[in-house]
C-alpha cells in the first residue's frame with residue numbers, strides 16, 4: 001500500500017545507505033538525522049519498519065516530529081532529542097543503527113559509547129563518515145567489529161565510504177584500516193572513482209605530513225600500498 005505515502009527522494013549518498021538496509025531490518029535508528037530524510041524514506045519504503053529518529057538539536061527533532069504527523073507515520077516511529085551515544089534500546093529485537101554525515105572521529109566515539117552500553121546485544125551499523133575514515137576504521141578494529149560490506153559513493157564532487165558492520169567478531173570478515181572492497185573496480189566508472197579517491201587521500205595526507213601532524217606517515221604508507229584492481 002505504498003501509494004499512501006509520498007515517496008522521499010534521496011541523493012546518491014543517502015540512496016546507497018538506504019540500499020544497504022534490508023527487509024529484515026525492522027528496527028532502525030537514524031542517528032544524527034537532521035532533516036530526517038533518510039528515516040522518512042525508510043519508513044515509506046517498508047510498511048512494517050519502525051524508525052527511531054535521533055538528533056541533539058531540539059528544533060530539528062521538532063521539525064521531524066511534524067513531518068511524521070503530516071505523513072501519518074507516527075505509529076511506526078519515535079523521535080529523541082538526545083546524544084547519539086546514549087540510545088535507549090529497549091527490545092531484544094535486532095537493531096540497525098545508521099550514522100551518517102558527521103566526522104569519522106565523532107562517529108567513532110558514538111559507536112564506542114553505544115557498544116560499551118550494550119555489550120550483550122547483537123548490533124549492526126551503517127556508517128558513512130565525513131572525513132577521518134581511518135580513525136573510524138581503527139576504532140571499529142579495536143572494538144573487534146566485523147565487516148558486512150563497504151562501498152565508495154561519489155556525490156557533488158566528494159567521495160564517501162559507506163560500510164555496514166556488526167559488533168560480532170568474525171575472523172574472516174575483518175575491517176581493514178584503509179578499506180578493501182572500495183578499491184576493487186567493477187566497471188570503468190568505479191575504476192575511475194577508485195583512482196581519484198585514492199589520489200585524493202594521498203594528497204590530503206601528504207599535506208598533513210608537510211604540516212607536521214602526527215601519525216600521517218603511517219596512513220600515507222598504507223594508502224601508498226593500495227593497489228586498485230581493474231575490472
Ligand SMILES: C[S@@+](CC[C@H](N)C(=O)[O-])C[C@H]1O[C@@H](n2cnc3c(N)ncnc32)[C@H](O)[C@@H]1O
Pocket residue numbers: 014031032033034035054055056057060082083084085099100101102110
Ligand atoms: C550534516 S547532518 C547529517 C544528516 C544526515 N544524517 C545525513 O547524513 O545527511 C549532522 C547532524 O548531526 C547532529 N549531531 C551532531 N552530533 C550529534 C550527537 N552527538 N548526537 C546526536 N546528533 C548529533 C547535528 O545536529 C546535525 O543535525
